[in-house]
Amino acid sequence: MTPLKSLLSFAALAGTALATATPAAATPQRELREIRCDLLEQDRGQLLTVEATDLHVLDQTADGRRFEPAIPRGMAGISCGRTSVIPAAWDDQVLALGLPLFIAETGTRGRVGVLEIDNGRYRFRLIRGEMQPEEQAEIDARIQAYQARFDAAQRQRRQ
Numbered sequence: 001m002t003p004l005k006s007l008l009s010f011a012a013l014a015g016t017a018l019a020t021a022t023p024a025a026a027t028p029q030r031e032l033r034e035i036r037c038d039l040l041e042q043d044r045g046q047l048l049t050v051e052a053t054d055l056h057v058l059d060q061t062a063d064g065r066r067f068e069p070a071i072p073r074g075m076a077g078i079s080c081g082r083t084s085v086i087p088a089a090w091d092d093q094v095l096a097l098g099l100p101l102f103i104a105e106t107g108t109r110g111r112v113g114v115l116e117i118d119n120g121r122y123r124f125r126l127i128r129g130e131m132q133p134e135e136q137a138e139i140d141a142r143i144q145a146y147q148a149r150f151d152a153a154q155r156q157r158r159q
Contacts, residue, residue: 032088034058035081035106042076049079057101058088067093077102077114085111086138087124092146095122105129120154122146 037057039050054069057080061067067090077100082088085105092115094101100116111129115122122143131139 031083032058032086033083035083037078037080039071039075040077040079040102041074047076050075052078057091057094058082061088061090061093064090064093067096071097071099075099079104081106083107085109085113085126085129086135087113087115087142089142089145091115092117092122092149095146102127117150120150122150 034057037052037055039052039055040047041050042048050072052069055078057067057078060069078094079102081104083106085103087101087103091101091103095115095117100114102112102114105111109129111131112127113124114127115124117123124139124143
């Protein structure tokens with residue numbers, strides 16, 4: 001069993017639940033909806049899903065609101081099922097908690113990506129699936145916006 005088996009199972013479950021409710025292919029113009037979010041904990045090298053019914057990243061970070069959910073100690077990440085794998089405008093709020101954000105795209109594509117920060121640098125990696133060039137350009141712009149906010153906050157702290 002791989003460390004991502006639980007996360008990929010989550011993606012499959014979310015995709016199955018929406019198979020009849022969503023179009024087969026995600027498009028950049030389609031409204032971004034979040035189906036559910038859960039916590040991830042690591043157990044012997046495997047990521048396991050921990051149900052978190054009060055966790056709603058899109059709603060809780062809307063318009064740049066500070067993301068302050070109650071996260072139990074020892075969690076390894078947050079996982080959200082959405083209609084698109086492209087990170088949302090304020091998803092960097094999750095990383096401020098010291099946790100990566102795994103995004104599982106619902107529907108037939110079933111792509112999975114992770115938004116993370118390493119040594120003060122944001123990045124998004126696609127773990128499963130492929131990205132179209134126009135989607136990559138959108139992700140690159142989003143990462144630049146996250147980085148600019150982070151860098152500005154760091155400069156402000158030093159003053």
